[in-house]
Amino acid sequence: MSRLKDLQKNLFGGTTSNARQFGMIFTLVAIVVLFQILTDGLTLRSDNLIALFQQNSYILILAIGMLMVIVAGHIDLSVGSVAAFAGILVAKSMADWSLPWPVAILFGLAIGAIIGAWQGFWVAYIGVPAFIVTLAGMLLFRGGNQYIGNANTIPVPEGFREIGSGFLPEFGPNTGYNNATLLLGLAAAVAVVWREIQARKTRRAMDADPAPMWISILRMAIMVGVIAFAALRFASGRVGTSFPISGIILLVLVIAYSFYTRNTAGGRHIYAVGGNSRAAELSGVKLKRVNFFVMMNMSVLAALAGMIFVARSAASGPQDGNGWELDAIAAVFIGGAAVSGGIGTISGSIVGGLVMAVLNNGLQLMGVGTDRVQIIKGLVLLLAVAIDVYNKSQGRFSIIGSLMRPFRREDSAPPASPPDAEREPAKAAVSG
């Protein structure tokens, strides 16, 4: 195997799904570099990076929940309305009933849980398609928001705003940087190295050859480099700004949910239900419970996203969360999830969300109007999924892979019978 192939295969893990993610990461890097050039370096400036994270953390939080909903084979159209509904109730609870803000946050999460239980009940136990339930929820909770708020905006107190517009605190010696952000970066770098070592150990325990050492080192070097760069950028913002609190919340959620979906029985059940619900049921998976959970979880995350948005804009209003569902769904599909369920990852969805975010941000920096931004975003969504679908029908997964062997002989299988066409040669290969 040539070094190039080694690199392609192993840089971000060895499996096909990782190869797809590698394609997405590559796309993200390309877009960042493109806008960095087009905007004369504005894109990667500290203040822009910080703003980028603050403006998109709530969409990315929604994408986490949406990924699980879509993997289970459902969809949630109500997240924007649920976010707005929870936002207005939390704002009102602090303004009218003077709840202290930490209690108000718990109150908001509880509202999310109740709404989620409502929607999960219809989806899981009555069997109404999630598309319908959440379409109803979209109207219901949008109306609820405007009914409760009288279509007015309600301001929120100072302490509460921290979760949307706060930053890591300043402390310690004057290094010219925000020390907390530097420590966070250091911790992330250590975690990356530790994970790599663990991954090598696991591979060895599976009697498989771990990736060549130089690949591991290269991979770690790239990751640590990116982390160091990001940490320095975030730490060198205007005084008083640094890594945003909403970013921390997002980070914690990404790590926790990635672990849940990848490494626990509950997470695997979601994939099983989305892949083949009847087979999952006959393997002892409690179908109703899984469906209920993903719908409920989505609404809790929507409530959290709503609160972060309200905190950032310092007030809750009637138009909060308009169109969020579409941004979240787009992030998940750009991130490689399958429309039919069963396939997708949290990290992929986050990368998908970041692609959209950087695109949005970069075009705005260039002074492109919202009309044209929407047109471009629509085309990007279509193109990203189309490339993925096309690659799948060709039996390969990696965009990069196809770039590297453009002259390979292909037998294009007609779309009439893709499963057979794929199975036949494989059959011959394994039964010979």
Place this chain on the structure above:
Amino acid sequence: MSDVPILLEMRSITKEFPGVKALSDVNLVVRAGEIHAICGENGAGKSTLMKVLSGVYPYGTYDGQIIYQGAETRFSDIRASENAGIVIIHQELALIPGMSITENIFLGNEPRKRGAIDWTAANRMALDLMARVGLEEDPDTLIKDIGVGKQQLVEIAKAFAKDVKLLILDEPTAALNEADSRHLLDLLRGFRSRGITSIMISHKLNEIEAIADQITILRDGRTVETLDVKADGVDEDRIVRGMVGRELSSRFPDHTPKIGEVFFEVRNWNVRHPISAERQVCKNESFVVRRGEIVGFAGLMGAGRTELAMSVFGRSYGVFESGTIIKDGKEIVLKSVADAIDHGLAYVSEDRKAIGLNLLDDIKSSTVAAKLSKISHHGVLNEVEEYQAAEAYRKELRTKAPTVDESVSKLSGGNQQKVVLAKWMFTDPDLLILDEPTRGIDVGAKYEIYGIIQRLADQGKGVVVISSELPELIGLCDRIYTVFEGSITGEIAREDATPENLMKQMTSTKKMLTR
């Protein structure tokens, strides 16, 4: 036969997929008006050859020549081959369930009058075509409301609507019961007498022996031989020898059962249909299973064997009415599949692709899917243990796959079935219920699966085998129950089991116990 004109000749067909040579130098000669069977194990290249013939793989993607009706043809797609009178009927029927028989027969081929579909003419023609295939139904009946046997006939009627000259049937009787299969074979004989040529791919060697004039055997993508059934005096053993390239001394591994005490018992089991509640699917059924015993369930399709098995397996079918399950002397109540698994039951379904496996999964995660708790600690999965478990089963069951990271959708039927068996063996069951465990699996893999079933029994587990193939039940089982219309109508010991007496009890409500 050599004086009969040749209808089709495929000359040194070679077809490559990236990295795999699916066909190399395959030759096939089909004479007009004969029934030509193509035999071979899964992966031997039968379906690929038929796809080359019918234009699924268009001209240019393969090497070699196709001579049809005396001229070389170069089909660019299926439509081109159908226009030439070559129609292929796939194993998975291509019918739209929510449309009527007429609509399906003329789908894509609708008779028109001034641009609009002429339904009067269509219905009249449909009735005519249905008569030719012996299908008595109202042409307005929806496909989903008729049985799979009749659906098969609709497919053939659809082929006739296209003026077929060469009919290709891929595993036509795989999903049919005995009666429907016999009807279909009679139909093919009728076609032969009217000069229609058929090519038939089948794993059911007894049918091939009964009906085919010529048999071409493929192995590993090559033509092994073409046999003339009458002239060469071909029988099943002769075909098997050609397919596997060696003599299979027996279709079943030798086995001396070590049967212990009764440990599992179902008493007076009553279940109703999930939708139409007045229909009773299981009528007061009772049966017992002993340790180390392989128990067969024989019955026609629709007799309620699968329904019985699934309703016992954690009420995964129908509406439970009454009945008790006794295991190891204690009554147990299984309200969900999870309960059933916890109590040591396993159910391998008859349709591994639709409800047995998540085809998006790899071998590894499929193997552990029914008992994740075994590889997790405090709810966290251990990838290394998962890998080791899957790898152990891959070796033990000799599943042919490069690694356990391989997607199950890429495996052949026999190897997929081994993954399903591994998945249920991994749950450490005491009782395994295997529903059609060898459906769509080739001869060599069947033999291996039989061996696995016998080993499981020898470990002291009870094994229940549901099968529509009587020779399989007779060869494998220590005791056979017969089921008819939701009732157990008989219990036959191995020594007394013959196809005749099984068939008699599978088709009558009268209880005839031979023990």
